[in-house]
Each structure stands twice: as structure tokens, then as C-alpha cells.
Amino acid sequence: MKALVCEAYGPIDTLVVKDIPSPVPGPKQVLIEVKAAAVNFPDALMVQGLYQVKPPLPFTPGAEIAGIVTAVGAEAKHFKPGDRVIALTSTGGFAEECLADVHRVMPLPKTMDFDSGAALVLTYCTSLHALKDCGHLQPGETLVVLGAAGGVGISAIEIGKAMGARVIAAASSEDKLDLCRKVGADETVNYSTENLKDRINELTAGKGADVVYDPVGGPYTEPAVRALAWRGRLLIIGFAAGEIPKIPLNLALLKERSLVGVYWGDSTKHDPGGHLANLHQLNDWFAAGKIRPVVSERFSLAAAGDAIAKIANRQVKGKIVVNPTA
Ligand SMILES: NC(=O)c1ccc[n+]([C@@H]2O[C@H](COP(=O)([O-])OP(=O)(O)OC[C@H]3O[C@@H](n4cnc5c(N)ncnc54)[C@H](OP(=O)(O)O)[C@@H]3O)[C@@H](O)[C@H]2O)c1
Missing domain, CATH: 3.90.180.10 (Medium-chain alcohol dehydrogenases, catalytic domain)
Structure with missing residues (x-):
């Protein structure tokens, strides 16, 4: 599969798009075909080695995605291939396929498109x-x-x-x-x-x-x-x-x-119940039309590095997303 890869911490223009092996889900993981991956400011900090979390190299950035489940681990019973989901991934999102831990995966609400789903959580x-x-x-x-x-x-x-x-x-x-x-x-x-x-x-x-x-x-x-x-x-x-x-x-x-x-x-680890209640609240507000992610621009996977540079350069309004399998 194709993925954006950070091979060494440094300038954003050193990121490369290349073929890497497709990941295989562990027992409590699912594999997702990524339809949309939102760009966040920490992505820009992370690839430069300036974020509080420094993933081992090489790694693929991308912390939140929406897509379709293609494979599930033996203990990932709540999901099946074909499910439309949102997932928080910390890294790995700017790729055609991405692994996610099941406790960080949730169904994409029926009325929500992939771009909004990726840009919400x-x-x-x-x-x-x-x-x-x-x-x-x-x-x-x-x-x-x-x-x-x-x-x-x-x-x-x-x-x-x-x-x-x-x-x-x-x-x-x-x-x-x-x-x-x-x-x-x-x-x-x-x-x-x-x-x-x-x-x-x-x-x-x-x-x-x-x-x-x-x-x-x-x-x-x-x-x-x-x-x-x-x-x-x-x-x-x-x-x-x-x-x-x-x-x-x-x-x-x-x-x-x-x-x-x-x-x-970290607050989601200290208070998982409170986090779940907040997710329900957001779902209700979305259904009532009170919140609506503003997706101002979309990028191909080949241009994912440009999208990260754009957020680092103060040029983004609302959210921008990468569509790796569009
Ligand atoms: N604490 C948490 O749990 C948490 C969670 C998520 C994000 N964050 C942090 O929240 C911050 C914003 O994230 P975001 O995804 O909303 O980013 P964003 O979309 O890029 O928004 C950040 C805003 O900061 C302003 N800004 C001022 N000086 C800037 C500069 N030199 N470079 C870039 N932006 C500048 C820009 O608005 P103007 O041009 O209007 O000034 C920009 O719209 C990041 O530091 C991120 O790490 C924290």
C-alpha cells in the first residue's frame, strides 16, 4: 500500500510517499481502508520531532481517520468487514490502509460523510x-x-x-x-x-x-x-x-x-466514562445540526506533505483532510 512516511525527524518537505507492506491487525485491532484522514497541528510538530510524543522511526503520521473496515483481529468482535467507522490512530492515518485499536474505533453515524467523520473527533x-x-x-x-x-x-x-x-x-x-x-x-x-x-x-x-x-x-x-x-x-x-x-x-x-x-x-484515560458521555453529546449535537466540521480543502495522498505544511504555515481555515483512496 502507499503511505506518507517520515524517515527522519526534520523539515516537512522531507516526508515521502512510498509503498510499504500492508499492516496486519493484532487480536484487538481492525484494519481500515482510509477514505479520509484529517490534518491536525500536532502532525506538523510530530514529523519535525517537536511534539511531546516521538514515534519510533520510520512512521506514518495521521491521527484521526474515517473509512471502511477490511479485516478484524480475533478479539475485535464488535466490527466486521464493510463497517463504516471513525478511528483515532495517533499515527498511521495518511496511508491507504491503517490499523486501529478497537477501543478507539466507533461507528460512523449514518448521516455523516467520511470527511466530516475524520474531522470531528x-x-x-x-x-x-x-x-x-x-x-x-x-x-x-x-x-x-x-x-x-x-x-x-x-x-x-x-x-x-x-x-x-x-x-x-x-x-x-x-x-x-x-x-x-x-x-x-x-x-x-x-x-x-x-x-x-x-x-x-x-x-x-x-x-x-x-x-x-x-x-x-x-x-x-x-x-x-x-x-x-x-x-x-x-x-x-x-x-x-x-x-x-x-x-x-x-x-x-x-x-x-x-x-x-x-x-x-490523557483525560480520556483518566476518565473514560466522561469521554464516552462527551462523544454521545457530540453525536446528539451533530444530529441536531448544532455542530458541523468545516472541511475547507481536500488533498490526495501524494500531496499529504503539502497539507501538513499548510497547517504549519498558518494557512488553514477549519479543517483540511487527505483522501488516500479517492
Ligand atoms: N490540549 C489538547 O488536548 C489539544 C488537542 C488538540 C490540539 N491541541 C493544540 O491546539 C493547537 C491548535 O491546533 P489546531 O489543529 O486547531 O491548529 P490550526 O488549525 O493550525 O489552528 C491554530 C491557529 O493558531 C493560530 N496561529 C498563530 N500563530 C501561528 C503560527 N505561528 N503558526 C500556526 N498557527 C498560528 C492560527 O490562527 P490565526 O492566524 O488566526 O492567529 C491558526 O488558525 C495546537 O498547538 C495543538 O497542538 C491541543
Whole structure:
């Protein structure tokens, strides 16, 4: 089968598409013909050796897929060849076939296409876990989403609205903010041209935001923390800007603000029941039309490296997917 392969950690343009042996499922695994594999920011970090997880080389990146089961292991009784599924794989997704552990495979809802299925789980589960379990976002509260037109950002806007919050989307261009408004943002801030702290204070009549969802870091975090209300919460999702900010802790003390770390992947191991409940909630919201992954571009397997470069270069709106067997 053909797969995108990282042979050595380094620049994204060193990734190659080549023939490698088809994988064989272990007892608790299924083999999936990959119809769609979503691109996530950690893919770009991982192939450069910059992510907290460093898979043994060589490896194929690609953390979430949707496709059709083609073979099942002896103990993988819940699935059979022909089933349409979504799977979280951590690696291996940018390939014609991919193995998945059965406990990370779920049926693709009947009304969902493969691209949406691949683009749903990682970002929407991260945002629901962040906003509900870590941020305790309440109806009527004000949520500010940074990097709001990116993968996790769009999901945070939609989930924030589904939870009854007023959502202020912040991003770096008018084009990106247009998309944020289309998916439901009530207000927007262009943080390349406007002062983030002043604008949030203006939009909240001086009170500040109740929750800030921050997948970006860099120069944006501190002004956003300074614009948090009394007992506001900063949700630390990631550092797409490349720099991990250092926040003066008096900013937390002065208004009893909380700085809350979010690590969705590990949270599913600590609280599998909570994760399952969140998946059901997302399924219900999808069925009700309240959440809808925005797939802005599709790539062939041959161009999968370009797709990863695009997310690393801040050029993606919503989600992009690779279609290895299209
Ligand atoms: N904690 C968790 O459990 C968890 C789970 C999933 C993802 N994450 C993290 O969340 C972050 C975002 O992931 P994503 O998949 O949503 O990525 P994404 O689609 O690329 O969105 C990230 C956004 O960050 C902004 N950004 C600012 N400076 C940037 C730069 N120098 N390079 C790239 N982007 C920059 C961009 O928006 P503007 O141009 O509008 O600024 C971009 O849209 C990543 O750090 C990822 O590792 C964390």
C-alpha cells in the first residue's frame, strides 16, 4: 500500500510517499481502508520531532481517520468487514490502509460523510472537554476563542454556542473572522490590527471575559488573561504560535482567575466514562445540526506533505483532510 512516511525527524518537505507492506491487525485491532484522514497541528510538530510524543522511526503520521473496515483481529468482535467507522490512530492515518485499536474505533453515524467523520473527533472532543470539564462554561457567560478559525477554534465556537455562551472569536485576518461569524461567533476581534485586551473589555462593557480558550499562546495569551473577568478561566490548549508564554501570577491573584491546563488525549484515560458521555453529546449535537466540521480543502495522498505544511504555515481555515483512496 502507499503511505506518507517520515524517515527522519526534520523539515516537512522531507516526508515521502512510498509503498510499504500492508499492516496486519493484532487480536484487538481492525484494519481500515482510509477514505479520509484529517490534518491536525500536532502532525506538523510530530514529523519535525517537536511534539511531546516521538514515534519510533520510520512512521506514518495521521491521527484521526474515517473509512471502511477490511479485516478484524480475533478479539475485535464488535466490527466486521464493510463497517463504516471513525478511528483515532495517533499515527498511521495518511496511508491507504491503517490499523486501529478497537477501543478507539466507533461507528460512523449514518448521516455523516467520511470527511466530516475524520474531522470531528479530535478537535470537538478537545473543545467539549476543555469548555465543560475544565472551564465549567455556563450559559450566558462570555467565551473568547483565540485562533478561532483553526481546527480546534471552530469547534470551540460551535460548542460554546451550543452550551449557551456568548462567543467572541479572535483571529488574524478578516477572511478568517468571516468564517467564525458564519459558524456562529457573536463578535470578532482581529488581533493583527486591534488591541486584544482593549477590544474584549469594550465588548464586555469593562467586565472582561469569563473564559478564554487559547490554542495559540505566543503574544496573545497575556493580553487575553488581562481581559479575564473576576474568577475568569484561561484554558491552555496549545502553543501554535510556537512560543510558550510566561504569565505573571499576580494576574491570577488579583481577580481570582484560574489558569487551567487541558490535555484531552490523557483525560480520556483518566476518565473514560466522561469521554464516552462527551462523544454521545457530540453525536446528539451533530444530529441536531448544532455542530458541523468545516472541511475547507481536500488533498490526495501524494500531496499529504503539502497539507501538513499548510497547517504549519498558518494557512488553514477549519479543517483540511487527505483522501488516500479517492
Ligand atoms: N490540549 C489538547 O488536548 C489539544 C488537542 C488538540 C490540539 N491541541 C493544540 O491546539 C493547537 C491548535 O491546533 P489546531 O489543529 O486547531 O491548529 P490550526 O488549525 O493550525 O489552528 C491554530 C491557529 O493558531 C493560530 N496561529 C498563530 N500563530 C501561528 C503560527 N505561528 N503558526 C500556526 N498557527 C498560528 C492560527 O490562527 P490565526 O492566524 O488566526 O492567529 C491558526 O488558525 C495546537 O498547538 C495543538 O497542538 C491541543
